[in-house]
Amino acid sequence: xxxxxxxxxxxxxxxxxxxxxxxxxxxxxxxxxxxxxxxxxxxxxxxxxxxxxxxxxxxxxxxxxxxxxxxxxxxxxxxxxxxxxxxxxxxxxxxxxxxxxxxxxxxxxxxxxxxxxxxxxxxxxxxxxxxxxxxxxxxxxxxxxxxxxxxxxxxxxxxxxxxxxxxxxxxxxxxxxxxxxxxxxxxxxxxxxxxxxxxxxxxxxxxxxxxxxxxxxxxxxxxxxxxxxxxxx
Amino acid sequence: xxxxxxxxxxxxxxxxxxxxxxxxxxxxxxxxxxxxxxxxxxxxxxxxxxxxxxxxxxxxxxxxxxxxxxxxxxxxxxxxxxxxxxxxxxxxxxxxxxxxxxxxxxxxxxxxxxxxxxxxxxxxxxxxxxxxxxxx
Numbered sequence: 001x002x003x004x005x006x007x008x009x010x011x012x013x014x015x016x017x018x019x020x021x022x023x024x025x026x027x028x029x030x031x032x033x034x035x036x037x038x039x040x041x042x043x044x045x046x047x048x049x050x051x052x053x054x055x056x057x058x059x060x061x062x063x064x065x066x067x068x069x070x071x072x073x074x075x076x077x078x079x080x081x082x083x084x085x086x087x088x089x090x091x092x093x094x095x096x097x098x099x100x101x102x103x104x105x106x107x108x109x110x111x112x113x114x115x116x117x118x119x120x121x122x123x124x125x126x127x128x129x130x131x132x133x134x135x136x137x138x139x140x141x142x143x144x145x146x147x148x149x150x151x152x153x154x155x156x157x158x159x160x161x162x163x164x165x166x167x168x169x170x171x172x173x174x175x176x177x178x179x180x181x182x183x184x185x186x187x188x189x190x191x192x193x194x195x196x197x198x199x200x201x202x203x204x205x206x207x208x209x210x211x212x213x214x215x216x217x218x219x220x221x222x223x224x225x226x227x228x229x230x231x232x233x
Numbered sequence: 234x235x236x237x238x239x240x241x242x243x244x245x246x247x248x249x250x251x252x253x254x255x256x257x258x259x260x261x262x263x264x265x266x267x268x269x270x271x272x273x274x275x276x277x278x279x280x281x282x283x284x285x286x287x288x289x290x291x292x293x294x295x296x297x298x299x300x301x302x303x304x305x306x307x308x309x310x311x312x313x314x315x316x317x318x319x320x321x322x323x324x325x326x327x328x329x330x331x332x333x334x335x336x337x338x339x340x341x342x343x344x345x346x347x348x349x350x351x352x353x354x355x356x357x358x359x360x361x362x363x364x365x366x367x368x369x
Contacts, residue, residue, distance in 0.1 A: 065247075068246055068248035069248045091243045091247065153247065155255055158242075202322065203249075204249075204335045204336075208251055208332065220330075221322070221330050225327060
């Protein structure tokens with residue numbers, strides 16, 4: 001099938017304003033959008049810049065806006081998005097070049113919620129046990145691959161980049177509701193700050209955008225409830 | 234462009250169902266606020282400038298204003314129903330913020346607001362026709 005690929009191009013060092021380059025390509029319906037970008041880079045324009053690593057939906061490098069919504073290019077099939085495909089960088093983070101955005105503000109917010117396991121008790125001989133039910137409590141939020149598709153789909157984040165954003169809250173949720181972790185109160189107090197969960201307006205763009213199908217708005221609602229009630233059930 | 238006005242670009246070009254409710258809630262809210270401000274001003278004319286009050290009422294009876302009022306009624310219904318949806322989800326049923334339920338709830342809210350609005354729109358539309366086109 002013939003596909004028209006319209007790609008956002010911008011180099012802040014040399015271009016005054018962004019432009020869109022159009023490529024007419026031959027593609028298989030089961031090709032992924034990433035395959036099209038690889039084809040453009042290999043055969044048409046080697047200067048096209050985008051991130052990719054594993055190319056199998058695990059590393060989270062190739063998050064971008066495809067036909068107006070955030071997706072991973074490596075998980076998006078041509079047959080699912082049509083024959084005219086517009087590819088643009090994620091919104092709300094500065095464009096470094098073409099489809100590559102500066103992820104530092106995203107990771108800065110991520111680090112603020114202390115996304116690591118905290119337990120000051122002496123480690124047991126084997127491992128810190130928990131029941132299958134306790135493990136299931138935060139299972140959904142362990143799936144995050146930090147692709148930023150959720151945070152950069154958030155209308156609140158677009159308007160004000162100081163909001164922690166859905167991804168940071170999801171990763172806080174993963175530890176807050178982990179029965180083995182001891183820093184839930186500290187994380188909840190961080191998320192109760194001005195830039196935290198109360199900025200969420202539940203537009204659930206994040207949930208729609210998540211390539212791992214994490215129920216993000218639900219996780220944020222659980223964190224809000226934990227802040228209000230002080231309970232982690 | 235993309236890097237300079239992300240909010241503007243996102244609100245106008247990002248495609249998601251949740252975004253539809255987010256935007257409609259804000260647009261209808263601003264519309265209601267605008268009407269409320271106008272209404273407070275024209276009512277204040279009764280005290281501050283009685284000669285302007287009748288003029289203001291005449292403007293209310295013009296066709297564009299009456300059509301605007303029909304949409305104002307929908308704005309009130311939509312803003313109210315959507316607000317109730319968010320309150321129910323946030324306070325009582327956070328588990329409903331799951332993707333499929335949340336997406337469906339947006340469409341249901343839209344349908345409900347239109348259903349509630351139709352009788353009012355019919356009555357108000359009939360009033361426009363009677364007052365302006367049938368010599369009523």
